Amino acid sequence: MQYFDVVIVGAGPAGGHCARLLAKLGYSVLLVEQHESFQQNIFSSAATPLETLELFNLPPSVVASFWHKLEIVTTKVHRHWEANNTLGAVFDFAKLRAFLAKDAEINGAKVWLGHRYVKAQQESEKLLISLKPKRGEEITVSSQVLVDATGFARAVMYPDKRQKPKFLKGTGIEYLIEVEQDIYQKYAHSLVFFMGYQWSPKGYSWIFPMQENQFKVGSAWIDAPHKFIAEVKPLKFYIGQIIKDYLKIEDYKLLDVHGSILEYSIGLNDIYYREPNIIAIGDAVSTVNFLGGEGIRHALKGTEIAVPYIENYLNSKCSNFRQYQEEIKSYFAPKWNLSEQISRRVYLEYSDQKIDQGVAYLKYLSLSDLMDILFYYKFEKFTRGLGGYLKSKIGQMLGKIKSLWSNKL
Numbered sequence: 001m002q003y004f005d006v007v008i009v010g011a012g013p014a015g016g017h018c019a020r021l022l023a024k025l026g027y028s029v030l031l032v033e034q035h036e037s038f039q040q041n042i043f044s045s046a047a048t049p050l051e052t053l054e055l056f057n058l059p060p061s062v063v064a065s066f067w068h069k070l071e072i073v074t075t076k077v078h079r080h081w082e083a084n085n086t087l088g089a090v091f092d093f094a095k096l097r098a099f100l101a102k103d104a105e106i107n108g109a110k111v112w113l114g115h116r117y118v119k120a121q122q123e124s125e126k127l128l129i130s131l132k133p134k135r136g137e138e139i140t141v142s143s144q145v146l147v148d149a150t151g152f153a154r155a156v157m158y159p160d161k162r163q164k165p166k167f168l169k170g171t172g173i174e175y176l177i178e179v180e181q182d183i184y185q186k187y188a189h190s191l192v193f194f195m196g197y198q199w200s201p202k203g204y205s206w207i208f209p210m211q212e213n214q215f216k217v218g219s220a221w222i223d224a225p226h227k228f229i230a231e232v233k234p235l236k237f238y239i240g241q242i243i244k245d246y247l248k249i250e251d252y253k254l255l256d257v258h259g260s261i262l263e264y265s266i267g268l269n270d271i272y273y274r275e276p277n278i279i280a281i282g283d284a285v286s287t288v289n290f291l292g293g294e295g296i297r298h299a300l301k302g303t304e305i306a307v308p309y310i311e312n313y314l315n316s317k318c319s320n321f322r323q324y325q326e327e328i329k330s331y332f333a334p335k336w337n338l339s340e341q342i343s344r345r346v347y348l349e350y351s352d353q354k355i356d357q358g359v360a361y362l363k364y365l366s367l368s369d370l371m372d373i374l375f376y377y378k379f380e381k382f383t384r385g386l387g388g389y390l391k392s393k394i395g396q397m398l399g400k401i402k403s404l405w406s407n408k409l
């Protein structure tokens with residue numbers, strides 16, 4: 001039976017990064033992924049601020065495009081901002097995951113694609129882990145530590161799906177399309193977000209640029225009842241509408257349709273570890289920010305919090321991962337709890353008019369304030385924008401009073 005210090009299940013951003021970091025530290029690592037190729041399961045839109053590349057040591061080869069413009073479109077309002085410098089990237093999600101796994105392999109890890117995790121059993125200090133290859137018989141390997149990096153599936157922490165608690169659920173679908181050069185150029189460096197009842201009731205939609213002449217056009221919503229909207233059309237309807245009525249194109253090549261779900265634990269009440277040697281990272285412990293559905297950067301960060309604890313366990317410096325749970329919760333909880341509350345309010349309780357108004361106020365914000373709200377969850381900056389709006393309204397009122405007064409005189 002093959003032995004590994006650490007077996008990591010799931011080769012998404014969290015699992016791949018974990019394998020890479022532990023392999024670089026000299027541990028024997030097995031990274032297991034149920035899909036046979038990274039070209040399968042390309043579900044993520046994968047937009048991220050620029051800092052992600054440097055923070056997590058990622059090469060430009062995993063990037064599909066760079067952006068420096070932001071646009072927000074609602075039923076009645078359209079706002080846009082532009083910077084002179086690059087603000088962020090859109091990953092090629094297949095290339096990103098393939099790079100992380102390859103880097104792990106270069107540093108000595110084993111990567112087994114097309115292997116599904118089945119179960120684990122404790123035997124003295126080690127775990128016996130059963131894996132099912134796409135073709136062939138079940139295999140058992142042993143390890144000191146087992147990592148659940150299976151995203152929303154949480155396959156290690158909940159081997160029986162029926163025992164999963166209720167999560168806040170989001171669903172997203174995305175078209176990868178090829179368009180004419182002139183249309184591509186118009187949005188080649190922009191992230192365009194859509195909100196409001198026309199484009200995306202119960203969530204938001206988007207156009208993200210990919211490499212030459214390709215866009216991702218997607219739509220996502222929260223799977224929960226809306227205060228005002230009784231019925232919504234399928235997500236594909238809103239994607240089609242953005243392509244036809246916003247981009248105004250009839251003729252495009254549909255290259256791929258993909259999608260997935262997010263399952264987020266309200267109040268961050270996931271199972272972070274099981275005694276003594278099982279630990280969960282990434283979306284398996286709700287590191288995705290539910291307001292924007294941005295999760296890659298946070299899965300990578302959560303992994304970097306986890307790795308020193310895994311190392312400590314391997315070196316008998318701790319006997320479980322309780323402190324990891326404390327550290328990761330205190331890192332994420334304050335902003336994540338607020339983001340989740342705001343997401344439910346905006347996507348499920350706001351009228352269309354209120355969404356128009358909210359986005360209209362954004363014109364009082366600078367681009368850096370907007371980036372702080374969208375990517376760093378500094379919601380106090382929105383209130384500052386509201387201050388600008390109120391100031392201008394008061395200014396207008398004072399102007400009117402002054403002119404009425406001078407007419408009287």
Ligand SMILES: Cc1cc2nc3c(=O)[nH]c(=O)nc-3n(C[C@H](O)[C@H](O)[C@H](O)COP(=O)(O)OP(=O)(O)OC[C@H]3O[C@@H](n4cnc5c(N)ncnc54)[C@H](O)[C@@H]3O)c2cc1C
Nearest residue numbers: 010012013014034044045046047117151172282283295296
């Ligand atoms: C539609 C959509 C759009 C998104 N857009 C963005 C975006 O623009 N920017 C951003 O930063 N984030 C985005 N996200 C979120 C982001 O993709 C996730 O937060 C991120 O991928 C989480 O990484 P992870 O490694 O924790 O999990 P995942 O990426 O979900 O990886 C989990 C892996 O585990 C594997 N697995 C599951 N069960 C088993 C099993 N039993 N055995 C073996 N392998 C298994 C899966 O196949 C998968 O490869 C989006 C998500 C969705 C659904």
